[in-house]
Amino acid sequence: MFAFTLVGAAVHVGAAAPLSMSPQRDAIRQVSAAVSLAAAIDTSSNAVGIAESELYFMTPEEVGVALDTMQSLGVTQFRMFIPWRAVEATPDTYNWAEVDKVIDAAEERGMAVLGAVTSTPTWASDVQDSAYGAPRDPADFGDFMGELASRYGAGDGDPESARISAYEIWNEPQSFVFWSPKPDPAAYTELLKAGYTAIKEVDPTGTVVGGVVTAGLSWGDVNISPVEFVQTMYESGAAGYFDALSYHPYNYDWKFGDGAGNAISAVGQLEAMQALMEQYGDGDKDVWTSEYGLPTSYVSEAQQAEFIDDFMDTWSEHEGTGPMFIYSLVDRNSASTEVEDTWGLFRDDYTPKQAAAIVQAWIEENGPIPSDSLPPIDEIPDIEVPTVPTDPVTEEPATPTPADPVAEAVANWQAALAEAAANWAAAWGQPATTAPATTTLSADTAAEPEVAPAEDDLAESTVPSTETDAAPEVGEPTSATDPALESTDSARAALVEATQAEPTSESGSTETAPSEAETAEPTAADEADSTETTGTEPGTTESDSATAGSTSSGTESASATESDSSTSSSGSESTSSGTGE
Numbered sequence: 001m002f003a004f005t006l007v008g009a010a011v012h013v014g015a016a017a018p019l020s021m022s023p024q025r026d027a028i029r030q031v032s033a034a035v036s037l038a039a040a041i042d043t044s045s046n047a048v049g050i051a052e053s054e055l056y057f058m059t060p061e062e063v064g065v066a067l068d069t070m071q072s073l074g075v076t077q078f079r080m081f082i083p084w085r086a087v088e089a090t091p092d093t094y095n096w097a098e099v100d101k102v103i104d105a106a107e108e109r110g111m112a113v114l115g116a117v118t119s120t121p122t123w124a125s126d127v128q129d130s131a132y133g134a135p136r137d138p139a140d141f142g143d144f145m146g147e148l149a150s151r152y153g154a155g156d157g158d159p160e161s162a163r164i165s166a167y168e169i170w171n172e173p174q175s176f177v178f179w180s181p182k183p184d185p186a187a188y189t190e191l192l193k194a195g196y197t198a199i200k201e202v203d204p205t206g207t208v209v210g211g212v213v214t215a216g217l218s219w220g221d222v223n224i225s226p227v228e229f230v231q232t233m234y235e236s237g238a239a240g241y242f243d244a245l246s247y248h249p250y251n252y253d254w255k256f257g258d259g260a261g262n263a264i265s266a267v268g269q270l271e272a273m274q275a276l277m278e279q280y281g282d283g284d285k286d287v288w289t290s291e292y293g294l295p296t297s298y299v300s301e302a303q304q305a306e307f308i309d310d311f312m313d314t315w316s317e318h319e320g321t322g323p324m325f326i327y328s329l330v331d332r333n334s335a336s337t338e339v340e341d342t343w344g345l346f347r348d349d350y351t352p353k354q355a356a357a358i359v360q361a362w363i364e365e366n367g368p369i370p371s372d373s374l375p376p377i378d379e380i381p382d383i384e385v386p387t388v389p390t391d392p393v394t395e396e397p398a399t400p401t402p403a404d405p406v407a408e409a410v411a412n413w414q415a416a417l418a419e420a421a422a423n424w425a426a427a428w429g430q431p432a433t434t435a436p437a438t439t440t441l442s443a444d445t446a447a448e449p450e451v452a453p454a455e456d457d458l459a460e461s462t463v464p465s466t467e468t469d470a471a472p473e474v475g476e477p478t479s480a481t482d483p484a485l486e487s488t489d490s491a492r493a494a495l496v497e498a499t500q501a502e503p504t505s506e507s508g509s510t511e512t513a514p515s516e517a518e519t520a521e522p523t524a525a526d527e528a529d530s531t532e533t534t535g536t537e538p539g540t541t542e543s544d545s546a547t548a549g550s551t552s553s554g555t556e557s558a559s560a561t562e563s564d565s566s567t568s569s570s571g572s573e574s575t576s577s578g579t580g581e
Helices: 022-032 060-072 097-109 138-152 185-202 226-235 266-279 301-317 354-366 403-428 455-460 483-499 513-519 524-532 570-575
Strands: 048-051 077-083 112-118 166-169 207-214 244-248 287-289 321-327
Touching: 048 354, 060 097, 077 097, 077 321, 097 112, 112 138, 138 166, 138 185, 166 185, 185 207, 185 226, 207 226, 226 266, 244 266, 266 287, 301 321, 301 354
Parallel strands: 048 077, 048 321, 077 112, 112 166, 166 207, 207 244, 244 287, 287 321
Antiparallel strands: none
């Protein structure tokens, strides 16, 4: 959003200080104790989970508070990032400590886990300037997934005994931010095949989720629309190598339910992907949403609540959909104006936003949890963040995650985005300085490399012009956050912004993606290349942001969203052609 979606480069530089645990945590736990939970993912379309990318980087106490808070909302399952880059920093040597911390807490509470595995170890890729370099040999990834499934899966036993019951293969590979140097659906398909085969060998009942694409438009080597990406996956032999597809329908300007009938809206792209699934014999498989949300530094808390409510209603009633995961639980920094910092249902002190009440009420009325088992949202205790960490965690030198990878990811993102913008401008004879974007997202995350740059950053520089008016500073993360995970989430915001535009913009201006959308009957995939030049400004299409295109929902990783570039929004989106993610 993750996230991010793609996620902006908002690299969340440091994890929040450890949360106060005392009586407040106990209060939350008393509330959740009445809820009957299972360890396997509930795959029904009315099952609401939370995608929280910070879990891997939190202290054990923080993880406890986070999971207890989820349960107080009626949430029984969550999505977490598992960074291959950090866990297997050297070949065949695994550091499971941080993953165990989260999985143990989930098992203690009977919560189901969707593990999203992403980021590449330096030894496994020829791309050394990005945490998301394309893996050199899919077999290496397959070996890792086999180890992961052996450790946390159900094996030949009862699926309910699985500590991780579903595995997501990568995150938003349709963007160059998360698949460097450029997205390659055929190569991703080989990774998917390797992961699927390895998981099924040791955990036959484990659910393998592929695709993990975001709403948005195609834009050269920067981003590929979700429909085009999935189509190429099928053409490359993906059929039979996944149990469900994952989709991140981000959009800051358009409610998910308002896109009906528009081919390049988030809903329109969902339906196009489902048509492809039907065509290739996978019509009985569902599409999951493993990330959806809005940042309150960009929209009001009221709009965040309204859009999420509409999304849950629309998604749960749409045919062929599986569970949904709202991104995310808690803000990284509620006082920040950066998009990547404010995706939470709760502020950073754990006081609930309007959306938290909406999610709890929706689950009570429509979800699998009995309505009488949950407390009123205003009874969720506030959890204060002490000025001094209560129990600082000393990072073991053995875990080579933080600093270098983050800096690498951010720097790589900036360079790649600048190069992509320049190439695009040169190809279409556009001046290096393009017109100002219609909407701007603050270039937030780049400065704070907590998350590898992604959506937001892309979104901001969506217009191929001055990709970096001001190069964001990359500081060393104060906590053990893995750039891969965080960047995943953050990148989505930028991309979302970049690809999103008003669905029915009347301006015939070439700058607006909407014009494309309005007129767009073209298939997302077809338009990607052709529409790219439809007189709309070369906008960033990083659909990570889930922006299904201006018409599409056009917004955000996650993970999270490269807010830096996310600045150019709808205008550039339009340029991104076609079926954006």
